[in-house]
Amino acid sequence: MHWAPASDDCDLLCDVMTRALSLPDADHEQFDNPPLKVMLGQVRFPAILKLADPAGLAAFQDEIRSEYSEYGVEQQLNLAVGPEGMSTAGEAKNYKFSTSDGAWSVVVNPMFVTLEASVATRYSNYEEFSDRFGRIWEAALRLLGPTKSQQQGLRYIDFFDWPDVAPSEWGRYLNPYLLGLLGAEEIVNNVEHTLTDARLKLTDDIAIAFKYGLVRSGPENALGFLMDTDCLSQTPQDDVTTEAILKRFNDFHEEIHRLFHWCLTPEAIERFRVGSARSN
Numbered sequence: 301m302h303w304a305p306a307s308d309d310c311d312l313l314c315d316v317m318t319r320a321l322s323l324p325d326a327d328h329e330q331f332d333n334p335p336l337k338v339m340l341g342q343v344r345f346p347a348i349l350k351l352a353d354p355a356g357l358a359a360f361q362d363e364i365r366s367e368y369s370e371y372g373v374e375q376q377l378n379l380a381v382g383p384e385g386m387s388t389a390g391e392a393k394n395y396k397f398s399t400s401d402g403a404w405s406v407v408v409n410p411m412f413v414t415l416e417a418s419v420a421t422r423y424s425n426y427e428e429f430s431d432r433f434g435r436i437w438e439a440a441l442r443l444l445g446p447t448k449s450q451q452q453g454l455r456y457i458d459f460f461d462w463p464d465v466a467p468s469e470w471g472r473y474l475n476p477y478l479l480g481l482l483g484a485e486e487i488v489n490n491v492e493h494t495l496t497d498a499r500l501k502l503t504d505d506i507a508i509a510f511k512y513g514l515v516r517s518g519p520e521n522a523l524g525f526l527m528d529t530d531c532l533s534q535t536p537q538d539d540v541t542t543e544a545i546l547k548r549f550n551d552f553h554e555e556i557h558r559l560f561h562w563c564l565t566p567e568a569i570e571r572f573r574v575g576s577a578r579s580n
Contacts, residue, residue: 320502326561330425331572335527337518338457340416341433341549345446345540351410357395360408363439367432368397368406406436413440426553430546437542449540453532454552458560459517461524462571467491467514470525473568478512495526502555505535510559527563529556 350356354373361371374394398405407414415433440446460473468488471479481491495513502508511528518524531552537544561569 320506321500321555321558323558323562326558328425328557329573332574333572334419335458335460335572336419336456337459338416339419339429339455340414341429341454342412342414342452343437343446343449343540343545344412344451345449347410348444348446349410351395351408351444352393354395357408357444360439360443361397363443364397364406364436367399367435368404369400370398370402372396372398374407404432408440408444413437413444413446426557430549433549434542434546437545441540441542446540449537449545451532451534452537452545452548452552453530454549454556455528455530455532456556456560458527458529459524460527460568461518461522463522470514473565473571474525475563475565478563480513482514492523500559502531506531506533506552508532508555508559512563527560529559531556 348356372395374396375392392409394407394409396405396407403418405416405418407416413436415429415436417429465473466489467482468485470482474482476483478496480496481494482488491514493513493515495511495515498510498512500508500510509528509530509532511526513526514523515526516523517526533548537548
């Protein structure tokens with residue numbers, strides 16, 4: 301079944317979200333050379349204790365096995381910060397179900413369901429994410445039984461690892477407001493690292509955590525420009541129907557999409573666009 305985007309019948313949240321950031325609309329395109337490295341969506345809910353035991357996931361695995369045939373267990377280390385510093389607060393197990401090519405992974409533990417795209421393998425567009433999450437969430441509702449959403453978020457991590465771009469040249473590709481010290485002619489060539497951690501309030505319930513700057517990242521520790529954008533709501537929601545969950549994701553996606561394009565110059569877009577076709 302294909303889960304369609306949210307309908308035109310907007311509620312108050314949709315109306316507020318469309319005016320949250322006073323940024324221009326931008327066309328939706330599927331780029332041949334996108335800077336996207338990681339994309340994921342997550343819904344957190346009150347703990348479902350049966351999911352701490354793999355046996356509690358057997359029916360869920362059977363439901364999604366035709367698409368997500370690979371299975372693995374990941375250890376998650378939880379840390380706590382107290383008067384004496386950082387300490388270990390225990391470990392949790394995450395159960396991971398992946399497609400055979402590793403392009404998409406579903407990660408489940410007693411408190412969340414996450415769908416992650418491996419951009420290095422294959423990522424098409426947001427519509428595929430929405431379609432896949434819709435099917436996953438339908439299975440979760442029937443077989444795992446979440447009754448409330450405590451937090452929901454959509455995250456994109458873009459990294460411009462362009463070795464031909466010197467620190468003094470990022471102004472060709474980025475909105476001047478993002479440059480910081482990269483826009484200071486006197487010292488720009490001395491800059492090795494600069495990272496801004498911003499938070500944008502969209503509504504009383506929804507915000508964007510936005511980190512950006514010149515950093516080293518990736519397996520080759522390459523120097524490039526990072527844009528890490530996480531749109532999330534930490535307000536509990538009683539409506540966890542598939543339609544409601546996907547509508548929130550769609551609202552988040554639209555805000556992230558417009559912010560992404562506002563951050564870039566036409567020259568940057570052209571670097572992504574070579575040979576790409578406009579998407580519907």
